[in-house]
Amino acid sequence: MQDRYSLAFRLYPYQRSADQDHANPVWHKVIVVGGGPIGLATALDLGRQGIPVVVLDDHEGIGMGSRAICFSKRCLEIADRYGCGRPMVDKGVVWNLGKVFHDDRLIYEFNLLPEDGHRNPAFINLQQPYFEKFIFEQIEAEIAKGAPIEVRGKNRVDAVENHADHVSLKVMTPDGPYEIEAGYLIACDGAASPVRGMLGLDFEGRVFQDSFLIADIRMKNESFPTERWFWFEPWFKSGASTLLHKQPDDIWRVDFQIGWDADRKEEMKEENIRHRLDAMLGKGIEYDIVWSSIYTFRCCRMKTFRLGRVLFAGDAAHQVSPFGARGANTGMQDVDNLGWKLGMVINGTAPETLLDTYHEERAYGADENILNSTRSTDFITPKSKVSLTFRNAVLDLAEHYEFARPIVNSGRLSVPCTYDGLSLNGPDAITGGPARSRVGSVCPDILLGDGYLLDRLGSRFILLTIDADAPEVMEEDGITVTRLALSATDDASGALAERYLGSAQTGVYLIRPDQHVAARWTDFDEHAVRAALRTACAKE
Amino acid sequence: MEKLNLKPNLSAPDDFYADLIAAHEGLSDDDIASVNARLILLLANHIGDCSVLRQALSIAQNPSGEKAAG
Numbered sequence: 001m002q003d004r005y006s007l008a009f010r011l012y013p014y015q016r017s018a019d020q021d022h023a024n025p026v027w028h029k030v031i032v033v034g035g036g037p038i039g040l041a042t043a044l045d046l047g048r049q050g051i052p053v054v055v056l057d058d059h060e061g062i063g064m065g066s067r068a069i070c071f072s073k074r075c076l077e078i079a080d081r082y083g084c085g086r087p088m089v090d091k092g093v094v095w096n097l098g099k100v101f102h103d104d105r106l107i108y109e110f111n112l113l114p115e116d117g118h119r120n121p122a123f124i125n126l127q128q129p130y131f132e133k134f135i136f137e138q139i140e141a142e143i144a145k146g147a148p149i150e151v152r153g154k155n156r157v158d159a160v161e162n163h164a165d166h167v168s169l170k171v172m173t174p175d176g177p178y179e180i181e182a183g184y185l186i187a188c189d190g191a192a193s194p195v196r197g198m199l200g201l202d203f204e205g206r207v208f209q210d211s212f213l214i215a216d217i218r219m220k221n222e223s224f225p226t227e228r229w230f231w232f233e234p235w236f237k238s239g240a241s242t243l244l245h246k247q248p249d250d251i252w253r254v255d256f257q258i259g260w261d262a263d264r265k266e267e268m269k270e271e272n273i274r275h276r277l278d279a280m281l282g283k284g285i286e287y288d289i290v291w292s293s294i295y296t297f298r299c300c301r302m303k304t305f306r307l308g309r310v311l312f313a314g315d316a317a318h319q320v321s322p323f324g325a326r327g328a329n330t331g332m333q334d335v336d337n338l339g340w341k342l343g344m345v346i347n348g349t350a351p352e353t354l355l356d357t358y359h360e361e362r363a364y365g366a367d368e369n370i371l372n373s374t375r376s377t378d379f380i381t382p383k384s385k386v387s388l389t390f391r392n393a394v395l396d397l398a399e400h401y402e403f404a405r406p407i408v409n410s411g412r413l414s415v416p417c418t419y420d421g422l423s424l425n426g427p428d429a430i431t432g433g434p435a436r437s438r439v440g441s442v443c444p445d446i447l448l449g450d451g452y453l454l455d456r457l458g459s460r461f462i463l464l465t466i467d468a469d470a471p472e473v474m475e476e477d478g479i480t481v482t483r484l485a486l487s488a489t490d491d492a493s494g495a496l497a498e499r500y501l502g503s504a505q506t507g508v509y510l511i512r513p514d515q516h517v518a519a520r521w522t523d524f525d526e527h528a529v530r531a532a533l534r535t536a537c538a539k540e
Numbered sequence: 541m542e543k544l545n546l547k548p549n550l551s552a553p554d555d556f557y558a559d560l561i562a563a564h565e566g567l568s569d570d571d572i573a574s575v576n577a578r579l580i581l582l583l584a585n586h587i588g589d590c591s592v593l594r595q596a597l598s599i600a601q602n603p604s605g606e607k608a609a610g
Contacts, residue, residue: 392577396578
C-alpha cells in the first residue's frame with residue numbers, strides 16, 4: 001500500500017486487528033472512514049458519549065501541508081466541548097487586523113473587533129496538521145479514560161455495501177483484505193470521497209476556472225505583522241490576487257491566484273515560485289519554502305448527506321472555495337450536529353428520523369456557505385468584463401469613500417449558521433428577545449465570574465433560566481434536561497441580559513447538546529418545555 | 541415595501557441630462573463603463589433599500605414590463 005502523501009505526524013501505525021482473523025465479518029456500532037479533522041472529531045464526539053467507534057484511514061497519520069489554516073470561534077468552541085480547544089488557541093496565531101490593497105494602494109483596514117465575554121477569539125491561524133494532532137491527542141486522552149475509540153492506520157476501504165440495517169465494508173491492509181460491518185458508517189473521506197464514489201452518489205455544483213498557488217514560507221530575517229493582507233491586482237504581478245497570512249512557527253502563507261491555464265508542473269518549480277515571491281517581497285529578502293501546492297476548487301454538495309445507514313460529513317458532503325475559511329470550520333459544525341443525534345439514535349432515546357435532520361440542518365448550512373463563498377469568488381475572480389468593471393469600480397470608490405467598503409468581498413469570514421425555520425425548532429416566544437440568540441442559533445458565549453457560559457452547556461440538553469423558576473431536572477421519554485439557573489445580575493457587564501433577554505425581564509432557554517437554541521420563552525411552562533424537547537429530538 | 545418612484549422627480553431634467561452626457565464625453569468605451577459603474581454604485585448606496593434597487597434593475601432590464609421571450 002503506497003502512501004498518496006507524506007506525513008507530518010505518524011500517529012497510528014498499522015497494527016493487525018483481531019477482526020482480520022475472524023471467519024465472519026465483525027460488526028461495529030459505528031465506523032468512520034477518514035482520519036482527517038472531521039473523522040477524528042466524529043470519533044472523539046461519539047467516544048466521549050461511550051459509543052464504540054472505529055476509524056479507518058488509509059495512511060498512518062496526518063498528512064503534510066498546512067491546507068486549512070484559519071479556524072473560527074465556533075470551531076474552537078466545538079473543540080472546547082471535546083476538550084481540545086485550549087492547545088489550539090495556545091499554539092495558534094490570533095489576528096484581528098486585515099488590510100485590503102488594490103495594485104500598490106492600501107484601500108482600507110478592518111478590525112474584527114472581538115466582542116468581550118467570549119472565551120475564544122474570532123479566528124486563529126493554525127496549520128491543519130496541528131489542529132488534527134490536538135484532536136488526536138484528545139482521543140488518546142479519552143481512550144486512557146476508557147472511551148471506546150480505535151483508530152486503524154493503513155486500513156483502506158475498497159468496497160462499501162449499504163444494507164437496510166447495516167453497512168458492509170471490504171478493507172485492504174498491508175496484511176491483505178478483510179471484511180467488517182457497521183451499524184452506521186460516517187464517511188469523512190474528503191472532497192474526493194471514495195465512499196461517495198463507491199455508492200455511486202452525486203456531487204454536483206460549479207467548478208471555478210481558476211487555480212491558486214500556495215506557498216508556506218519561513219522568513220529568515222524579516223517579519224511581517226500579524227495581519228491578513230489581501231491584494232486585488234497586486235502591483236508585483238505575482239497573481240491576479242494575493243493573500244498573505246501569518247501562521248505559527250514564523251511561517252507565512254502566501255496564496256497567489258494564477259489563472260486557469262497555469263502550467264501546474266512549471267509553476268510548482270521552486271525557481272518559479274521564488275520568482276513570484278521575490279516580486280512580492282522585494283529583492284534580498286531571505287526565506288525558505290516550507291510547503292507549496294496548487295489547487296483548484298468547486299462549490300458542490302451532495303443532494304443528501306444521509307443514505308440510510310451511511311452519513312457524510314465535511315468535504316465529503318460539501319465543498320466550498322477557500323475564501324472565508326468555510327471548509328474545516330463547516331465540517332466541525334457537521335460533527336457537532338451529527339454527534340448527539342447519532343448518539344441518541346444508537347442509545348434508543350430518539351427515533352432514526354432524527355438523523356434526517358442532520359441532513360436538513362447541515363445541508364442548509366452548506367448552502368449558506370456555498371452562497372457566501374461563491375459570491376466572494378465572483379468578486380475576487382470576476383468572470384466577465386462587466387463583472388471586472390464593477391469590481392474595480394467598487395475598489396476605486398472604497399479607497400476614498402467608506403460607503404463602498406462593505407461591498408468589497410475578499411472572503412466573508414465563516415460564522416456559524418442559524419437553523420432558521422427548520423423542523424427541530426420549537427417556539428421562539430421571548431417578545432423583544434435578541435435576534436442573535438433566536439431559536440436555531442448557537443448560544444453566544446458570556447463571561448460568568450471566572451468561567452464561561454458555553455463551558456456549562458453542551459453534550460446534553462440544558463434548560464437555561466435567567467431570573468425564572470424551573471425544576472432542576474426533568475425527564476421526558478428517556479431524555480434528561482438539566483437546569484442551569486442564572487440571574488442577569490451574575491454578569492456585571494450586562495452582556496447576559498443583552499445577549500439573552502433583550503427587552504425582556506426573564507428568559508427560559510431549551511438548549512441542545514450542540515449549544516444551539518431549541519426553544520425559548522420568558523417563563524417556564526412544563527408542557528411547553530416537554531413538547532419542545534420532543535420536537536428537538538424528532539419525536540413529534 | 542417602498543415603491544421605486546416612477547413619477548418625474550428631477551429638479552432640473554435638462555441640466556441633469558446635459559451633465560450626464562458631459563461626464564462621458566471624450567472617454568474610451570472602457571472608461572465610460574467605469575464611470576457608469578461608479579455612478580451606479582454611488583446612486584445605489586444613496587437609495588440604500590435593496591427592494592427599490594431590485595425594482596430598478598428589473599425595469600432597466602425590461603423597460604416595457606413584458607416578460608422576455610424564452
